Amino acid sequence: MSAHTVSQLFDLQGRNALVTGGSRGLGLQMAQALGEAGARVMINARKADELEQAVADLQQRGIDARWIAADCAVEDDLRRLADQTLERMGDIDILVNNAGAAWGAPAEDHPVDAWDKVMNLNVRGYFILSQQVARRSMIPRRSGRIINIASIAGLGGNPPEMQTLAYNTSKGAVINFTRALACEWGRHRINVNAICPGFFPSKMTRGTLDRLGADELASHAPLQRLGDDEDLKGVTVLFASDAGKHITGQWLAVDGGVSVITGG
Secondary structure, three states: OOOOOHHHHOOOOOOEEEEEOOOOHHHHHHHHHHHHOOOEEEEEEOOHHHHHHHHHHHHHOOOOEEEEEOOOOOHHHHHHHHHHHHHHHOOOOEEEEOOOOOOOEOHHHOOHHHHHHHHHHHHHHHHHHHHHHHHHHHHHHOOEEEEEEOOHHHHOOOOOOOOEHHHHHHHHHHHHHHHHHHHHHHHHOEEEEEEEEOOOOOOOOHHHHHHHOHHHHHOOOOOOOOOOOOOOHHHHHHHHOHHHOOOOOOEEEEOOOHHHHHOO
16 A cells, blocks of 8 residues: 555645746746645746745745745856755755746747747756756755746647747757656656646736637637636646656646647
C-alpha cells in the first residue's frame, strides 16, 4: 500500500517556490496555488508597485509571500534574482519560469528587435534562471521541480490574423527546452515539465480579446469556455509536488480542448 495519502502527496509544506512574472495573471494564480498548498513563495516581476499589491493579496490569504523586482530579460537581473531568493528564503525547491512577452506583426514586417525581445525573455531567460537555480540549489541537493510556462501556440501555427510568429516560435522552443533539460537533469532528481495554456483573459491577450470577443474565442474550444483564475492551479501543484514525482519532460495543454481540434 502507498506510504502517503493523496493529500500528503500534494502537500508543499516546508518548500520554497520562485515564480517569475508572478505579480498578475497566470503567474499570480500559480503563486497562489503553490502557497495554498503550503509553500513559501517568492514572486518576481519588473514593477515594484504591482509586486507589493500582489504580495499583500497573497498574504491576506494566509500565504507566506515576498517579492523581488527584476527584469527576466536581463542576465544580471536573473543572477541577482537567484542570489536574493537564496539569501532570503534558502534553497529553492520549485522554480516556475513564467515571465514572458508577445509581439504581433506580419512575419514579413516583424521588427528584428521585437523578435529578440520575445526570444530573450521567453527562452534565454528561462535557461539562465534554470541554470542558476539548479547549479546553486537543486543539483547539490539532488532535488527540484522546474515548471516552464509554454503555450498551445508552441504546438503549431495560429490563424493568419493572429500574426504572432516570434511568440509561437519561442513557446515551441520552451517545449523542447523542457524535454531536453528533463533528460539531462533527471540524474539529479530534478523534474522538468511544461504547462501549455490556451486562451486566458490577461493583459497580454487583451488586444486579441477586444478584437475577436470572448464568446468568439470560447466557441473554438470543445468546452466552450476560456481559462479562468483557477484553471492552472491543479496542474501547477501536481508538477510541483510529490504527486508528480514520476512525471518529467512532459507538457500538458490546459486549453479547454482547443489543441485536440488543431492536432497539437
